[in-house]
Amino acid sequence: MSIYQDVILDHYHSPRNEGRIKNPSNSVSLSNPLCGDTIVMDVVEKNGKIERIAHISTGCAISKASASMLTEYVKGKTKDEVVKLDKDFILTMLGIELSANRLRCALLPLESLHKLIK
Amino acid sequence: MLNINQIKKDFPIFSSDPTLVYLDSTATSLKPRSVIEKMTEYYSKYSANVFRGIYKISEKATEEYEETRKITAEFIGSSNPDEVIFTRNATESLNLVAYSLGRLIIEEDDEVVVSIMDHHSNFVPWQQLAAENGATFKVIDITDEGYLQIFHKESRIQNSEFRIDLTGIISKRTKILALPYISNVLGTINPIKKIVEAAKKINPSLIVVADAAQAVPHKEINVKEIGADFVAFSSHKMLGPTGIGVLWGRYELLDRMTPFQYGGEMIDEVRIESTTFKHPPHKFEAGTPHIAGVIALKEAMRYLQQIGMKNIRDHEKAITGYAMETLKKTFGEKIQVVGPQDAKSRCGIMAFTFGSYHPHDIAQILDEDNIAIRAGHHCAMPLHKRLQLSATARASFYLYNGEEDVEKLVEGLRKVEKILK
Numbered sequence: 001m002s003i004y005q006d007v008i009l010d011h012y013h014s015p016r017n018e019g020r021i022k023n024p025s026n027s028v029s030l031s032n033p034l035c036g037d038t039i040v041m042d043v044v045e046k047n048g049k050i051e052r053i054a055h056i057s058t059g060c061a062i063s064k065a066s067a068s069m070l071t072e073y074v075k076g077k078t079k080d081e082v083v084k085l086d087k088d089f090i091l092t093m094l095g096i097e098l099s100a101n102r103l104r105c106a107l108l109p110l111e112s113l114h115k116l117i118k
Numbered sequence: 119m120l121n122i123n124q125i126k127k128d129f130p131i132f133s134s135d136p137t138l139v140y141l142d143s144t145a146t147s148l149k150p151r152s153v154i155e156k157m158t159e160y161y162s163k164y165s166a167n168v169f170r171g172i173y174k175i176s177e178k179a180t181e182e183y184e185e186t187r188k189i190t191a192e193f194i195g196s197s198n199p200d201e202v203i204f205t206r207n208a209t210e211s212l213n214l215v216a217y218s219l220g221r222l223i224i225e226e227d228d229e230v231v232v233s234i235m236d237h238h239s240n241f242v243p244w245q246q247l248a249a250e251n252g253a254t255f256k257v258i259d260i261t262d263e264g265y266l267q268i269f270h271k272e273s274r275i276q277n278s279e280f281r282i283d284l285t286g287i288i289s290k291r292t293k294i295l296a297l298p299y300i301s302n303v304l305g306t307i308n309p310i311k312k313i314v315e316a317a318k319k320i321n322p323s324l325i326v327v328a329d330a331a332q333a334v335p336h337k338e339i340n341v342k343e344i345g346a347d348f349v350a351f352s353s354h355k356m357l358g359p360t361g362i363g364v365l366w367g368r369y370e371l372l373d374r375m376t377p378f379q380y381g382g383e384m385i386d387e388v389r390i391e392s393t394t395f396k397h398p399p400h401k402f403e404a405g406t407p408h409i410a411g412v413i414a415l416k417e418a419m420r421y422l423q424q425i426g427m428k429n430i431r432d433h434e435k436a437i438t439g440y441a442m443e444t445l446k447k448t449f450g451e452k453i454q455v456v457g458p459q460d461a462k463s464r465c466g467i468m469a470f471t472f473g474s475y476h477p478h479d480i481a482q483i484l485d486e487d488n489i490a491i492r493a494g495h496h497c498a499m500p501l502h503k504r505l506q507l508s509a510t511a512r513a514s515f516y517l518y519n520g521e522e523d524v525e526k527l528v529e530g531l532r533k534v535e536k537i538l539k
Contacts, residue, residue, distance in 0.1 A: 002486055004479075004537050013539065035478055035494055036508020060476035061538065105478060 003096040004061065011068035012061040017075075018068070021054045028115045032108055037063045041071075041112045050074050050082065050117070060105050062098070067109035069093050079117050085110060120425065120433045122520035128421070129518055130154065139489040139526045143516035144302055144467050144496075146354045147335060150421050153358060156414035168409055169383060169400075183409055186416040187399070193419045194349065194366055195340030201372065203365040203399040204412050208331040209239040211350035211365035212296075214402060215327055216243035218375040220294065223325070226252035229292040233258040233266055234504050235301040238497040240329040240350075244296050258287055258297075260504065264304040264457035266297075268313065282309070282316040288324065292317075295326045299333035299344075303498045303510065304457030305438075305464035307333075314345040325371070331355055334364075335516070336434060336465050338427040341366050358418035359411035365402075372398035379404040430517050434466035437515045441468060441524045448528050456505055466515035469496065472531060475538050477511040483537055484530040491527075 024042035031038040037059030044052040053075060057067040073093065074082050090106050091098065098106055126132045128150045131140075140148060166176035168183045184199075191199040205211045220243075224230065230248040232241050234257050248255035259267045270281035288295065295317050300307050314326050328346040333339055335356035341349050348371075353362035377384055377395055381404040386394040395401045422430065439461035445453045455470045472480055477493035484491055492512045495502045502508065513527055 002537075003482065009537065033499070035476070036502075037476075060478040062478070102478065102482065 001096070003098065003102075005096060008061060008065040008094065008096065011065035015055075015057065015064055015068040017054050017071040018056060019054050020056065021052055024052075024054075026116050028112050030108060030112045030115065032059075032063075032104055035059065035105065037105060037108055039063070039067055039108055039112050041067075041109070041116055043116050045079075045117070049076060049078050051076075055109065055112075057109070059108070060102075062094070062102055063105040063108050066090060066094060066106045067112075070109045070113060074113065082113060082117055085113075119436055119520070120429060120517055122518060122522075125425070125518050128152070132518075135488070137488045139487075139523050139530075141489065141491045141513040141515065141519065141523060141527060143335075143355070143519075144332060144512065144514035145492055146360065147357050147516055148518060149359070150357055150418070152417040152421055153414045156417040157359060157410045160410040160413050167406055179409060179413070182413045183407075186412050189416045189419055190364055191366075193423070194334065195342050196366060197342075198369055200397070200399055201366055201369050203367070203372070203402045204407055205363040205365055205402075206361055206408070207354070207363035208329065208350045208352035209363070211348075211352075211363045212240050212327065212329060213243050214365055214378045215348050215350075215367070216247050218378045218402070219325065219371065220244070220247045221251070222374070222376060223293055224248070224251045224253050227291065228253040229256055229289060230254070230294045230296075231256045231258065231287060231292055232296045233298070234260055235264075235266070235304055235306065235498070235501050236296065236298050237302050237329060237331070238499070239331075240296050240298060240327065241500065244294060247294075253293070254291075256287065256292075257500070260304070260306075260501075263459070264301075264306050265463075266306075266308055266313075268316075280309070280312075282312050284313075284316050284320060288317045288320045290321050292321055292324050295324055297326070297328060299328050299330040299339070299349075300336070300465050300467070301457065301498075301501075302332050302467060303469045303496050303501055303512065305467035305469070306457050307337075307463060307465055310346065311344050318345070332465065332467065335422070336427075337431045347371055353411065353415045353418065356418055357421055358415040359408070361408045362411040362415055367398075369398065372402070375402075377401050377404070381405050383407075425517060431465075433517060434515050435461055437519055437521065437524065438464065438466045438468060440521055441513070441515070441527070444524055444528055445470070445531075449531065453531075456507075456510060466519075467512065468514065469510040469512040471507060471510055472534065475534060477509045479538060480511045480531070480534050483534045484527070487526070487530050487533070489526055489530045 021042040025045040029040045164175040164178040168180045187199045270283040326346040327348045330351045334351040349366040354360040384404040481493035
């Protein structure tokens, strides 16, 4: 099965929550020097929940789609819920199987998110 | 052009994986049957340790092992097999020089010079050595066309009369000049002989270390003619087994150098108070080596020689020229091949960008059709930074690649366009 499923390509071509937030509660920027993927993520928290979240991702289709889908998912979630998200969640969310080499691409947004809410 | 269909029959991987389009020989080459069979021959017929046994199969193994040393020396134009050291890979060969000679000669305020197009294996050991010993680490830049920036202003490399000007690069304080013969990303073939001449004119005691990992598999090389002091390359990129590297060095230097590793095989006499070591090459081959690998490496060289290094180079030149032309014709400016645009001054390595598609996506979609290319920085991060690229896709050609592989690549790239739009 190709990993370039319609849903992945849809998020790749029109990423949700793309951009920056003015006056965020927190910001983080991460990169994967191995392939040059970078992500900047801003969050606004309110009452222990993620109220707004935005990102700018440059990289492969998998990392961009992962950032787009993940930011959609976590809106309105509590910090505790977000901390629990792991690799298996990301793979289920993307709905594809990934080789070890591509896993890092898919996990960069989650890594950023976890840094962001710490 | 070589007869690809005939050649493919010699590589068992094409029988077990007939649709494979292998375009990653710069990372590692495929192996012909004769090499694989030679490995098995050692393990099934004379699987004994070398240099130790006073029995027939050990003597046979030693003889086969040393025969490879002789053939390797001949293959690279050296008249002295004792100048050939077997290591684990080209990286270890280069590290051996950095440790055993570098640490002996580099002092504070000396200069160590590399180039921005060096593979990490010929970059990092020298960078670290310079930092440890307080030496200055200098990096030769490239031109926008992908040539080393060492040419006299009024001469162009395309002109065979070009002049090399190393003013401001090499000085009397320069102890090491480490360069790739061929860049593993740009494909640029550096005029190593002329560089060595020009560098040694400024500083005759300078040591030149040539990383020939991408050169020895693809073109005829003669270490005496090049004039470098050390030449490193690796077996697995030239049809041989993985786990074997070669270091060729001038004997008087090897003799002066301290051992790289201590232990079995490399000693002459060990006493409680002190130890004396064997002469080169054995001084540098501590412990039981990769015997099967070394033995089978000679079959790789025999295979290459049977095809002919000149024929291989001509074939790769033709196929690279065809590929660059076809890609340009099909995709126009959307495809940008890095490095020299002229197939004559480059080898069969073609790193490229394709629109705004990420190299990972390109490689992954090509893999869906069993086309193997490499994506990433190819162990040349400083070079990618210089090119202002975070990664490139790289297709590379060898003697088993033909025009149909180029056509499959083009088809695959069309599919990339279709999927990623």
